[in-house]
Amino acid sequence: MELTETVIGTEGIFNGKIVHLRVDRVRLPDGSESNREIVAHRGAVCIVPLREDGAVLMVRQFRLAAGKVLLEVPAGTLEEGEAPEECAARELEEETGFRAGDLRPLFAFYVAPGYTTEKIHAYLATGLTPAHAHTDADENVEVVPIPLTELKRMILAGEMEDAKSIASLLGVLLRTP
Numbered sequence: 001m002e003l004t005e006t007v008i009g010t011e012g013i014f015n016g017k018i019v020h021l022r023v024d025r026v027r028l029p030d031g032s033e034s035n036r037e038i039v040a041h042r043g044a045v046c047i048v049p050l051r052e053d054g055a056v057l058m059v060r061q062f063r064l065a066a067g068k069v070l071l072e073v074p075a076g077t078l079e080e081g082e083a084p085e086e087c088a089a090r091e092l093e094e095e096t097g098f099r100a101g102d103l104r105p106l107f108a109f110y111v112a113p114g115y116t117t118e119k120i121h122a123y124l125a126t127g128l129t130p131a132h133a134h135t136d137a138d139e140n141v142e143v144v145p146i147p148l149t150e151l152k153r154m155i156l157a158g159e160m161e162d163a164k165s166i167a168s169l170l171g172v173l174l175r176t177p
Contacts, residue, residue, distance in 0.1 A: 002029040005036070018042075018077060019116075041118035045088040046075035046164045048106070048172050049096055049125040055145040056169070057096045057128070062140070071144070071154075072162045073169065075120070084108075084121035093131045096143050101127020106171040111163070122168040124175075148173065 009025035020040040027033055049057040062069050076091035078084065085103060093099055106122040135141055146154075151169050154160045160169075 004029065005034075008033070037115060039116040039118070041077075041116055042080065043078045043084070043117075043119045043121070044075060044164075045078065045084050045091060045121045045123060046073050046168050047088050047092045047100075047103075047123045047125050048073050048168050049092060049098060049100070049128055050148065050172065051128055051145065052126075054149070055147050056151055056172075057098065058144045058146050058151070058165075059095055059141040060144055061142070066161070070162050071146075071160060071165070073165045075164060085123070088121070088123040088125070092125055094134055094136070095139075095141055097131055097133030098125075098128040099131045100125035101129065106168060106175075109167060120164050122164070122171060124172055148176075 005026040005028055007024045008027050011023045012020070013023060014021040018041065022038050022040060024036045024038055025033060026036055051057065057074070058071050059074050060069055060071050074091055074095040076087060076094070078087045085105070088103055089100065102125070104124045104126075106124055108119055108121045110116075111118040111120060133143075148169070151160070152173055155166050155169060160166055
């Protein structure tokens, strides 16, 4: 069964610093046409910084879209032309003040492929050594070390609400005995 849709026209609606909104006119497999609203995004990374004692360096920050403070793994948007691994190393240091001796890719995933192009590359960071935290001017984060076992409990209890954090932490938990 053919499922591919073909873009036959695009209308730009908004161009922002992080996202761009467009409406694509598509031809469906049966020949009919429809519109698709797309939020274009360069992509991002998220990092699970795992200390030798089994604690993960999490960040707490206010998220306006959610209307509250969320507990998350460090993350950030790819700069133009930046490789995901470079972005992960940069964001880890910026948000936590640590560098990774070993930065290992876990997986990559689309955030919400029904309406956005955003793809997040998840990494596991180990062999952490102190560096210098330097968050963006408009970014306020609190670094909170939490044992991986406690994070598992929080995920299963529904206490964690950030999807990239849940996915990447479960990716680490599934790889550990």
